[in-house]
Amino acid sequence: xxxxxxxxxxxxxxxxxxxxxxxxxxxxxxxxxxxxxxxxxxxxxxxxxxxxxxxxxxxxxxxxxxxxxxxxxxxxxxxxxxxxxxxxxxxxxxxxxxxxxxxxxxxxxxxxxxxxxxxxxxxxxxxxxxxxxxxxxxxxxxxxxxxxxxxxxxxxxxxxxxxxxxxxxxxxxxxxxxxxxxxxxxxxxxxxxxxxxxxxxxxxxxxxxxxxxxxxxxxxxxxxxxxxxxxxxxxxxxxxxxxxxxxxxxxxxxxxxxxxxxxxxxxxxxxxxxxxxxxxxxxxxxxxxxxxxxxxxxxxxxxxxxxxxxxxxxxxxxxxxxxxxxxxxxxxxxxxxxxxxxxxxxxxxxxxxxxxxxxxxxxxxxxxxxxxxxxxxxxxxxxxxxxxxxxxxxxxxxxxxx
Numbered sequence: 366x367x368x369x370x371x372x373x374x375x376x377x378x379x380x381x382x383x384x385x386x387x388x389x390x391x392x393x394x395x396x397x398x399x400x401x402x403x404x405x406x407x408x409x410x411x412x413x414x415x416x417x418x419x420x421x422x423x424x425x426x427x428x429x430x431x432x433x434x435x436x437x438x439x440x441x442x443x444x445x446x447x448x449x450x451x452x453x454x455x456x457x458x459x460x461x462x463x464x465x466x467x468x469x470x471x472x473x474x475x476x477x478x479x480x481x482x483x484x485x486x487x488x489x490x491x492x493x494x495x496x497x498x499x500x501x502x503x504x505x506x507x508x509x510x511x512x513x514x515x516x517x518x519x520x521x522x523x524x525x526x527x528x529x530x531x532x533x534x535x536x537x538x539x540x541x542x543x544x545x546x547x548x549x550x551x552x553x554x555x556x557x558x559x560x561x562x563x564x565x566x567x568x569x570x571x572x573x574x575x576x577x578x579x580x581x582x583x584x585x586x587x588x589x590x591x592x593x594x595x596x597x598x599x600x601x602x603x604x605x606x607x608x609x610x611x612x613x614x615x616x617x618x619x620x621x622x623x624x625x626x627x628x629x630x631x632x633x634x635x636x637x638x639x640x641x642x643x644x645x646x647x648x649x650x651x652x653x654x655x656x657x658x659x660x661x662x663x664x665x666x667x668x669x670x671x672x673x674x675x676x677x678x679x680x681x682x683x684x685x686x687x688x689x690x691x692x693x694x695x696x697x698x699x700x701x702x703x704x705x706x707x708x709x710x711x712x713x714x715x716x717x718x719x720x721x722x723x724x725x726x727x728x729x730x731x732x733x734x735x736x737x738x739x740x741x742x743x744x745x746x747x748x749x750x751x752x753x754x755x756x757x758x759x760x761x762x763x764x765x766x767x
Contacts, residue, residue, distance in 0.1 A: 416720035417712075417757055424718070430749035431714050434740050437696030439730040441689035443627070447618040447636070449680040452668065455610035457581045463554045464597040465489025467590055468574065472606070474588045478579045484606055485577045487596065492554055493573035496564055499547040503565070506544035513537035583610035611678070614671050616647055618684050619662040627688035628652060628665065634686045636669050638676055644685065645669055645676070691728060693735035694742070701748040702726070702734055703755045709734075712754045714745040719754055722746075 419427075469486035472478055516533035519525040551561050555575070564572075587607035590596065596603040616636050620628070630652055635644035646669075653664040667684065669676060676682070701711050705721050712719040724739030740746070747754060 416715060417718045417754060419718040427750055427753060429712075429719075429747035429751070429754070431745050431747055433742070434695050434697055434711075434736070434744045434746055435742055436692070436694050437733065439691040439693055439696065439728055439733060439735060440687040441691070441730060443620070443624050443686040443688060444731070445618050445620055445624075445684050445686065447616045447667075447682050447684045449638075449669075449676045449678050449682055450615050450617050451609050451611070451678050452613045452615050455581070455583065455613050457579075457583070457608045458604050459484060459577065459580065459606040459608060460604045461487055461555060461575075461577060461596050463487065463489045463491045463575065465491065465575070465595075467592055467594045467596060467605075470588075470590075470592055472579075472585055472588075474585055476585045477583070478585060478608065479582045480579055482579045483576050484579055484585075485590070487575045487577060488573055489575060489597075490573065491597075492575045495547070495550050495554055496572045499544075499551055499561070500564060502540070502544040502547040506540040509537045509540040577605065579606075579608060581608055581610065583608040609678070611674050611676070612670070612672055614669050614676050614678065615650075616667045616669055616676075616682055616684060618665040618667065619657075619660065620665050621662060622656060624686075625652065625663055628686055632686070634667055634684055636667065636676070637683045637685065638680060642675070645671070647684070649686075685731070691735075693728065695736040695740050696733045697736055697740070697746065698733055698748050699729070701746055701751055703751050705755065705758065711736075711740060712747045712751055713740075714747070719747060721754075721758060 424431075465487045466489075467485055468488040470484075471486070472482070472484045478484070513533045513536070516525060516530050520527065520530035548561060555577075557578075560576070585606055586609040588605070589607075590603070590605045596605065628649060630649055632649045634647050634649060636647045637644040647667040649665060650668045651664075651666040656663050697711060702709050702724070703712075703721075704710070705723065708723045709726050710721045710723045713722045722739055722744075725737045727735040727737040729735065
């Protein structure tokens with residue numbers, strides 16, 4: 366058939382012309398090649414014998430994450446589900462142990478507080494009576510202490526009798542006990558030592574008011590009271606606030622008895638909040654000596670630093686617990702390995718693209734393969750999007766078949 370020369374505009378018409386030309390050539394009888402044509406190597410736009418030709422721009426656009434094959438460590442690990450809960454050392458319920466009403470609320474839901482910040486002001490006749498009793502006992506004790514010291518001095522100077530000294534000592538001890546009892550009552554109502562020491566300096570009208578302070582730094586996670594609410598009803602403790610510091614949380618795990626032999630308290634593990642999220646380091650802090658009678662699982666608690674607040678109480682996580690470390694001379698990520706002609710292979714970077722290199726894999730963990738032959742340390746390989754290279758290789762082989 367006579368050779369055709371066509372100049373066709375782009376677009377659909379150009380594509381159509383290409384189809385017709387291809388069909389025409391398909392019906393031509395094969396011609397004998399000259400010796401010069403036979404010796405000429407085959408040329409392919411993106412695929413040559415045993416490799417893939419790609420430009421630097423194509424390689425950059427493919428995001429193949431090229432890196433050197435190196436020695437590494439394979440980790441045998443246990444994978445178990447878990448739940449994030451507040452840390453016991455970073456969680457506080459703020460309660461009052463007196464009967465009264467909420468006169469003032471200083472903090473709202475979601476506010477960040479520091480240890481010692483005033484959360485609310487409680488107005489209470491009970492606390493007013495206790496403070497008054499303490500102040501009276503304090504004055505009486507200080508007076509009796511002065512009289513006792515004077516009586517002791519007179520007795521030692523043999524100016525007064527022993528009976529006068531013993532009488533003064535008895536009154537002094539009685540006042541001291543009453544003073545201590547009044548002070549302990551204030552402690553029971555929630556006052557601190559510093560607050561009690563400041564009472565003599567406060568005006569009388571403020572004695573009925575009691576400050577409720579934050580016992581730790583954190584954030585107000587719950588506020589269970591409103592302005593004017595009655596608290597401490599029937600002498601029972603009332604919980605007003607919940608403070609949580611989520612910079613440290615706990616991961617609660619449940620492990621079968623068979624896995625307990627390979628874990629220990631203080632062991633480093635990782636906790637992953639989602640399938641695509643970065644794992645966070647954690648430390649096992651508690652392994653229960655008891656098994657749940659129904660599930661036959663043991664409770665394991667790990668402490669997780671959570672400075673960016675990625676983990677939230679109630680969130681489900683996956684814990685990876687390594688229990689065996691294996692050294693290997695060549696380790697590659699599983700994402701680098703593809704099946705080519707029924708064998709494992711990686712794509713090695715060459716001067717003009719990539720070439721598939723068949724390898725033999727050995728041991729493995731959840732992320733990596735050991736390579737026992739076919740690859741040496743220092744070989745640069747693609748570790749991401751290798752399925753694209755495999756697909757391109759398959760298209761090139763299909764072109765050779767025709």
